[in-house]
Amino acid sequence: MATASRIPHLLILGLLLCALRPLVTHAGKLLVVPVEGSHWLSMVGALQQLQQNGHEIVVLAPDALLYIKEDSPFTLKRYPVPFSKEDLETNFALLGHFVFENDPFLIRVIKMYKKIKKDSAMLFSGCSHLLHNKELMASLVESSFDVVLTDPFLPCGAIVAQYLVVPAVFFLYALPCGMHFEATLCPNPMSYVPRSMSLNPDHMTFLQRVKNALITLTEKVACNFVYSAYAPLASEVLQRDVTVHDLISSASFWLFRNDFVFDYPKPVMPNTAFIGGINCLHKNLLSQEFEAYVNASGEHGVVVFSLGSMVSEIPEKKAMAIAEGLGKIPQTVLWRYTGTPPSNLAKNTILVKWLPQNDLLGHPKTRAFITHAGSHGVYEGICNGVPMVMMPLFGDQMDNAKRMETRGAGVTLNVLEMTSDDIADALKKVIYDKSYKDNIMRLSSLHKDRPIEPLDLAVFWVEFVMRHKGAPHLRPAAHDLTWYQYHSLDVIGFLLGIVLLVAFISFKCCAYGFRKCFGKKEQRKKTQKSKTH
């Protein structure tokens, strides 16, 4: 252990560093263009810290709010959109039912395609209404913001930043179809960087690498139907030709809610930072209601069950199967569920409309976490060291679940096929097989062992971009190359051309020399031969 005599020096250093930091940070103006749902929730902690640091936070919020609170501590700039809060809620509820429908694969794909297309069109219309709101946009121009903070999952914030000519910081978990790799020009060799929704690990078999390659080929166009509409909209607003790639590669800095305890190691770019676990940091004491539930659970403790912010009710039949499974374990289950309570709900299962997930997971009596394996939930499970039973529903959740399962920190269930026994067995496994707890605790200790807290890192980089009006020294020169220049195809072609030219000239010279040396002899021989005939 370190000697105690050093502590006074470190205390003074701590005092100095911490006392000086706020004095050198000039208060600035930050415009947030959020994406609703869990995307917004993940950002709030960083915004609160930035506000505490003295910055003015303005959030562009549509009239139809879901998780952004009307009485938010931030300044909300509202704008009308052609949909209501109820439309958003209906869409989320439909998603909850849709993912539990047991249709054939092709039908599911078509239905999913239609749903994404419809939802995207709605969100796009919101963006279009914002950008065409001349009064609001003019007021934003006048406000002279220092930075735009946005989730590029919808490129609306990127368009706003370009319109205002203000540097943008992107805050995200990932973009669909690996678009964030292309946008940051970060190399991601398909031989060991698993593609999203591939379920591949980083150490792949030959066939897994073939699958990875095929996904790589398709993902160049797969997300086009969602994003393509933003290019003409941006071109119209910015009055110049802009592609979707231009929009999302415009960020000064990228804050990824990820780390290499959960994700597989891969190349990264200098204008990116990894802030996985940022949503675990703020812990509150449990309310009396939840404290009472946990205390009443006895020696067996509790299981926390939530399928995330988007899915809070599911079809009755599935809910009953789950309820039956939950009834088979001795733990108290706290289930976030807003639908009609299943008729077979066991005594140990308590339905709640909302639960303080991170606070509950941090309680020492929490034995397991049933989750849809969204990135927030998974990181909260890792931070708090709670083994998981995962019911991935859509998007990246299958990959997330696979990763945790591969690391021995959880068990994945197929929501379409799982029976009540499967649920009970999985819970018993992660609760009573010590290896699950050991593995999640190992991941937790690695995850929490970092040189700087993710919240501080996020706040630092947002303030950095504000202080320096961007971060151009961190932007790779690759952004200014064409695709063939980036891959050096012109240089390779040129050098190959020279090699071929030299080879051709050498060959010609040799051939000429050969003819000169031997040609005459042969001719002489021939002449002699003809003479002898």
Added chain:
Amino acid sequence: MATASRIPHLLILGLLLCALRPLVTHAGKLLVVPVEGSHWLSMVGALQQLQQNGHEIVVLAPDALLYIKEDSPFTLKRYPVPFSKEDLETNFALLGHFVFENDPFLIRVIKMYKKIKKDSAMLFSGCSHLLHNKELMASLVESSFDVVLTDPFLPCGAIVAQYLVVPAVFFLYALPCGMHFEATLCPNPMSYVPRSMSLNPDHMTFLQRVKNALITLTEKVACNFVYSAYAPLASEVLQRDVTVHDLISSASFWLFRNDFVFDYPKPVMPNTAFIGGINCLHKNLLSQEFEAYVNASGEHGVVVFSLGSMVSEIPEKKAMAIAEGLGKIPQTVLWRYTGTPPSNLAKNTILVKWLPQNDLLGHPKTRAFITHAGSHGVYEGICNGVPMVMMPLFGDQMDNAKRMETRGAGVTLNVLEMTSDDIADALKKVIYDKSYKDNIMRLSSLHKDRPIEPLDLAVFWVEFVMRHKGAPHLRPAAHDLTWYQYHSLDVIGFLLGIVLLVAFISFKCCAYGFRKCFGKKEQRKKTQKSKTH
């Protein structure tokens, strides 16, 4: 500005964080396998901090010491080597003379090749003596170290780490021939990542990219003559077949003394951290002697002049030209020079055997820095915001100088061709043209604006590797692929094969169908035709 009311909270946070850190860090045992010269000097600060954190530091030091002090605060484990301190000094002195010899290019290359080969052979013999010192190696095995900290510029430390089966942390500026890219498997596209000694920027013209490509082709083999001897030595010691690539790719973590204020932005790997400027942090008050020099300089201030730890004397003729140039400016010049004082030394020039470079550069009266543009010097210039006149001598110094010049923070002189007027003009330019000071101050402010101090970052990662016995979760899976698997050549071949097979079968089917449909008709036509004839 942030409100003052927050400061008490931050102070408490600072107190808590800083007070807790040393309590949770277990004291460990750290083996240092250093490389002499400036490589050692750059490491000392981190070692001191690690020692202060309660770790035991053992340094493997040859009998012939140069910069490693006999009365070092660390435990030195000495071992005999077949060369003396004087041999090392002679070699360094020869280098000082060699770089100033104005031979034709080819002669210089041959001479440099011979010198590097000779010096490498000497250093290799030191490594061989260490590894064959059975008593010492056995005592190291018994000591049970937690980590080996080494500069992989010589792969001796990597062999020791593998012999002891202890994780290694590499501490370096860069490896020659870009070997660190290959060792970390970090992508470095030749289209925008300038190769070492290319003098290229990151935004390259077509011809610069051609040059970059040609260097890329040659650097695969260019350093072979220095490093190839280590493979059989390691194979013998470790009793298994080992390549140089295996040795230097074995590190658990890489600490690069670099950052993206000085270097151009490029991809990086998760098991690397950038600690450029680590050597600027420790500042001391000037001694009475230097304080007196600086105070006596009046309003004009001082110029600090050092050609680094390796070159402290130069040929007389060149020294006289420099002395003449230095005499033409009103500033006091403090010149680190151990050779015979030039006879024409002006009154404003003071020769010293050694100077506290970083402390002098940090003095507000310092107007300019004449440097060989080694990485230490350049970073000290950046940290302290002192514009530079650069006289690059060898290795990466030409690139370093070019980078600072491109950023408008210094002027480069050709040491072989420069006249006394060139020196005086360059000094006047960087001192009186305000843009140089502005540019270096801009770089300095960017460089110092970081979420964590480089020393803390270096210490954190060394302790991390000690705590977790390595950092396998940060090591990319790419290390377990063959070169053709890494580039997915097998997968591409397989998929191309399938495409060709499908195309071939489709063609055959079409041809068969065509023959079936039209073949008969044609036959019929032919038959009819022949009948009509």
